[in-house]
Amino acid sequence: DGGITQSPKYLFRKEGQNVTLSCEQNLNHDAMYWYRQDPGQGLRLIYYSQIVNDFQKGDIAEGYSVSREKKESFPLTVTSAQKNPTAFYLCASSSGRYEKLFFGSGTQLSVL
Amino acid sequence: GQNIDQPTEMTATEGAIVQINCTYQTSGFNGLFWYQQHAGEAPTFLSYNVLDGLEEKGRFSSFLSRSKGYSYLLLKELQMKDSASYLCAVRDPNSWGKFQFGAGTQVVVTP
Numbered sequence: 001d002g003g004i005t006q007s008p009k010y011l012f013r014k015e016g017q018n019v020t021l022s023c024e025q026n027l028n029h030d031a032m033y034w035y036r037q038d039p040g041q042g043l044r045l046i047y048y049s050q051i052v053n054d055f056q057k058g059d060i061a062e063g064y065s066v067s068r069e070k071k072e073s074f075p076l077t078v079t080s081a082q083k084n085p086t087a088f089y090l091c092a093s094s095s096g097r098y099e100k101l102f103f104g105s106g107t108q109l110s111v112l
Numbered sequence: 113g114q115n116i117d118q119p120t121e122m123t124a125t126e127g128a129i130v131q132i133n134c135t136y137q138t139s140g141f142n143g144l145f146w147y148q149q150h151a152g153e154a155p156t157f158l159s160y161n162v163l164d165g166l167e168e169k170g171r172f173s174s175f176l177s178r179s180k181g182y183s184y185l186l187l188k189e190l191q192m193k194d195s196a197s198y199l200c201a202v203r204d205p206n207s208w209g210k211f212q213f214g215a216g217t218q219v220v221v222t223p
Contacts, residue, residue: 004154035213040120040215041215042116042199042212042213042214042215042216043155043199043201043211043213044213045210045211048210058210088152090154090155098142098143098203100145100157100160101145101155101157101211102157103147103154103155103156104154105153105154106152106153106154108152
């Protein structure tokens with residue numbers, strides 16, 4: 001079955017540490033996205049990529065980095081510069097700019 | 113600015129009907145989406161409106177009025193499994209189709 005796989009489900013970060021969240025899709029979608037979800041707030045866009053080897057900052061990109069070396073993969077690195085990283089992170093993809101989003105099952109990141 | 117408002121929580125009885133309202137003020141509009149999200153899980157697509165009117169899909173219906181910046185999601189014959197958060201999202205054509213999400217409405221279905 002086609003879908004989006006995020007790993008790990010739970011992740012803990014120590015102070016000063018960078019961590020990477022994995023996102024893989026086999027839907028053959030060109031566009032991929034990373035959202036952050038905090039309690040009581042809407043999903044906020046961190047980064048998005050329209051095509052391989054290209055990506056743009058979203059509304060809250062500071063402290064995060066991404067790469068898009070393969071169509072199927074869009075990993076997100078939460079750097080030590082992100083001072084409040086505790087949140088639920090959702091990866092999504094779509095077949096184009098006017099199509100609906102398909103979401104992965106999310107990664108809960110917490111700070112030790 | 114961009115603003116999407118929906119109620120924080122609604123409670124209803126199994127078998128009843130619940131209507132979740134969503135109002136939006138965005139710089140552009142290219143469709144309104146409703147997603148369902150169970151706790152700790154991925155949001156799943158429920159419905160899409162781009163023209164005014166009602167879209168019906170089984171027990172779920174969604175309505176849109178672009179002139180009023182207003183939508184609602186109607187859940188009929190509520191089941192316990194419908195207890196979830198319902199997210200309203202507007203797509204903005206001025207920002208490469210980026211989605212602006214509301215904070216979500218937590219629906220609690222009681223026996």
